[in-house]
Amino acid sequence: MTTTMKAALLGVLLLSLNACTQNEPELIDAVGNRQFDRVKVLLDRGVDLETKNQDGATALIIAAFEGYTEIVQGLVNAGADIDARNNQGLTPLMAATTRGHPDIVQVLLTRPELPQEYLSFQENITDIFHIISYLDTRTWPSNTWFGVPAWQNPNDIWITQEIISEIKPDYIIETGTFHGGSAVLWATILDQVNPDGRVITIDVEDLSSEARSLSIAKRKVEFILGSSTDPEIINRLTEEVSGKKVLVILDSLHAKEHVYQELKLYSPLVSVGSYIIVQDTDVNGHPVFVQHGPGPMEATQQFLSEVDNFHSDKTRERLLFTMHPDGYLKRSP
Numbered sequence: 001m002t003t004t005m006k007a008a009l010l011g012v013l014l015l016s017l018n019a020c021t022q023n024e025p026e027l028i029d030a031v032g033n034r035q036f037d038r039v040k041v042l043l044d045r046g047v048d049l050e051t052k053n054q055d056g057a058t059a060l061i062i063a064a065f066e067g068y069t070e071i072v073q074g075l076v077n078a079g080a081d082i083d084a085r086n087n088q089g090l091t092p093l094m095a096a097t098t099r100g101h102p103d104i105v106q107v108l109l110t111r112p113e114l115p116q117e118y119l120s121f122q123e124n125i126t127d128i129f130h131i132i133s134y135l136d137t138r139t140w141p142s143n144t145w146f147g148v149p150a151w152q153n154p155n156d157i158w159i160t161q162e163i164i165s166e167i168k169p170d171y172i173i174e175t176g177t178f179h180g181g182s183a184v185l186w187a188t189i190l191d192q193v194n195p196d197g198r199v200i201t202i203d204v205e206d207l208s209s210e211a212r213s214l215s216i217a218k219r220k221v222e223f224i225l226g227s228s229t230d231p232e233i234i235n236r237l238t239e240e241v242s243g244k245k246v247l248v249i250l251d252s253l254h255a256k257e258h259v260y261q262e263l264k265l266y267s268p269l270v271s272v273g274s275y276i277i278v279q280d281t282d283v284n285g286h287p288v289f290v291q292h293g294p295g296p297m298e299a300t301q302q303f304l305s306e307v308d309n310f311h312s313d314k315t316r317e318r319l320l321f322t323m324h325p326d327g328y329l330k331r332s333p
């Protein structure tokens with residue numbers, strides 16, 4: 001997703017929460033207009049708590065977002081669904097956390113009849129952090145390596161660094177060059193552990209001139225222009241890396257069918273004990289970007305159900321927050 005699209009999504013999210021039109025259902029209208037007494041009357045009258053505005057937000061989501069603790073408490077006591085999600089996938093807990101309302105977080109987390117999933121505090125806080133950081137354009141979309149944009153999550157860079165240091169690959173193949181910051185980043189690490197190692201990066205677009213001008217790129221990175229699934233490119237790669245220690249990082253088009261094709265085409269190139277890192281398995285609601293549609297996670301699930309020489313290495317998720325959940329695929333013999 002581009003930076004502009006992400007900014008737009010965040011804008012929609014905020015607008016949807018702030019929106020209050022005259023056509024809103026009565027409870028939502030009362031909450032949106034801070035008419036606390038009217039809310040109480042409506043609750044006493046047994047009004048439907050789960051009606052939504054046009055953006056899918058319930059009264060509880062709006063109250064949690066706006067910081068109306070008393071209304072949140074009233075809605076929760078009346079039995080409002082604390083798992084409700086608006087059209088962007090935002091729950092009341094996420095709304096309160098996003099806007100920094102710890103008192104409301106406490107109300108939402110201390111209900112005795114909480115579903116089991118809410119008792120998994122660590123998991124939920126991690127997901128909430130994940131969603132907030134994903135939507136904030138100051139985070140991964142602003143990252144650079146040696147001044148070149150690199151759309152990577154620092155936690156996952158760290159884990160990838162550990163993998164590169166352990167495997168000391170002869171080749172790192174990356175699909176999805178973008179500006180080339182990530183290819184140069186992998187080359188920087190590889191240079192320390194295998195001075196003869198090389199990075200090959202592939203993209204349909206030519207955006208990497210700045211990266212190509214860096215001395216480490218000149219020494220260690222091969223930039224290929226074309227589609228990652230082009231048979232000619234696959235043949236060329238197979239010839240070059242055959243019999244070598246190879247690590248593959250998939251970060252091109254995030255549509256399920258494309259990633260699945262990449263998994264089928266690139267998995268034979270991966271050496272035993274090494275990895276395919278399927279990036280951005282977090283989209284399509286795992287837990288971010290619920291509207292994405294089937295993507296890297298679904299491709300990975302299908303691939304893993306069909307092969308027995310790769311498994312998802314969950315130990316690579318030890319930093320808790322990863323943008324590649326289930327995406328560190330290790331090859332066995």
Ligand SMILES: C[S@@+](CC[C@H](N)C(=O)[O-])C[C@H]1O[C@@H](n2cnc3c(N)ncnc32)[C@H](O)[C@@H]1O
Binds near residue numbers: 151177179183
């Ligand atoms: C998410 S960006 C890659 C980010 C980059 N790895 C980084 O960390 O900065 C995805 C890239 O995939 C490229 N892409 C899209 N379809 C592709 C395909 N069929 N083959 C190779 N690259 C593709 C896009 O042009 C885009 O530059």
